[in-house]
Amino acid sequence: MAKFHNIKVEEIKKETADTVSVKFDVPDNLIDDFKYTSGQYLTLKMKVNGEEIRRSYSLCSEWDYDQEHRIAVKLVEGGKMSTFINEELKVGDEIEVSEPEGRFVPEIDENEARQHVFFAGGSGITPVLSMLKNILRSEPNSQCVLFYANTNESKVIFRDELNKLIDEYPVKFQVYHILSKPNNHDAHVKDYGDWAVGRIDYKKALHLIREYTNLESEPVFYLCGPNGLMDSVQTALETARVGSDRVKMEYFSTPEQEPESSEKEDSEDMSPVESKATILLDDEEFEVTVPAGSTILDAANDQGVDAPYSCRGATCSTCMAKIEKGKAVMRMNYVLLDDEIEEGFVLTCQAQPVTPEITVDYDA
DSSP states (O other): OOOOOEEEEEEEEETTTTEEEEEEEEOOGGGTOOOTTTTEEEEEEEEEEEEEEEEEEOEEEEOHHHOOOEEEEOOTTOOHHHHHHTTTOOOOOOOEEEBOOOOOOOOOOOTOOOEEEHHHHHHHHHHHHHHHHHHHHHHHTTTTEEEEEEESSGGOTTTTHHHHHHHHHHEEEEEEEEEEEOOHHHHHHHSSEEEEEOOOOOOHHHHHHHSSOGGGGGGGEEEEEEEHHHHHHHHHHHHHHGGGGGGGEESSSSOOOOOOHHHHHHHHEEEEEEOEEEEEEETTEEEEEOOOTTTTTHHHHTTTOOOOOOOOOOOOOHHEEEESSEEEEEEHHHHOOHHHTTTTTEETTTTEEEEEEEEETTTT
16 A cells, blocks of 8 residues: 655746645655656645645656656635645655655556557646656657647646657657647647647547547547546547557546446346455554445544545546455446456445445455
8 A cells, every 4th residue: 555755845836827846855765665656646645724634646756757746636616725736835845745646657668569549638638748758768669649628728727848759759759739729820820730620529529539540459548637537538449440459548627427237247146335444554453334335445534544545436546455354345446457356346426335244355
């Protein structure tokens, strides 16, 4: 399980009017603990007006390329932590930061010659930028294509860094900006290269996939952005008969539609029941009672166990644990793979016990 450490803020950079990047000064004695793979995230923990808040933010840096730990935080209306970071955080402040986590990562093979295709919207560019730096450097024979959706020019995060990558890899890297309400058409030719007006809906996504990707070469697709964009691109990929094993996704928030239960779940008695839970965490053992209908995470936190969490919406893996005894059913899951579920892993923010006793191992 990733641990939290007090880390100083080394630099705060204004990326757009509503987005800042934050560089952390990770001390030498923690560098090994904070090694990360491109696409991973850091979870921040702080108290705002007396309330403890945890939020996960993707790393936009790539370790071998940048030698730093930098995240990007976009201001969200009503968002307590994003507002604090954008408006009040100062260089020199200390924040509790977790060691890197996350599964939205590329599988690098320096011998491969393939196409990596990215669909990003808004601040979804954050983990994508990290992965682009990694792939372009580590797979010399591969190519990357980025379709990046924003409202207008001023909303494009990391424009300069993307242009720098285009200059470094003019043959290997292409960027297509899709702007729904562009401000200055004339500026695009110089500053944005290939661009189009509109939104990445299903029709647009299918056109981009068929027109600009080589489907016969079995490219790998990466999706990160608002739910509408994610759903549109995913449906377009299904239409284009792209296998799910070649699609990697990371949601900003919980999708509106919950997945249907599997036939196995429907055929068994999977009704949540009150359960006596043994929780294994950081080599310690805790006993808690999980009320019927409650999640393992909620019960643990309510009864004084500092079980890890971040999104509480089935879109990250911070609360992942293994069921060693008993059974639980998840209300939602957008992260775990089928084979991991078969091995007994669950997202404890979604897992409800269906047996009177259950053992949950966060250290597995």
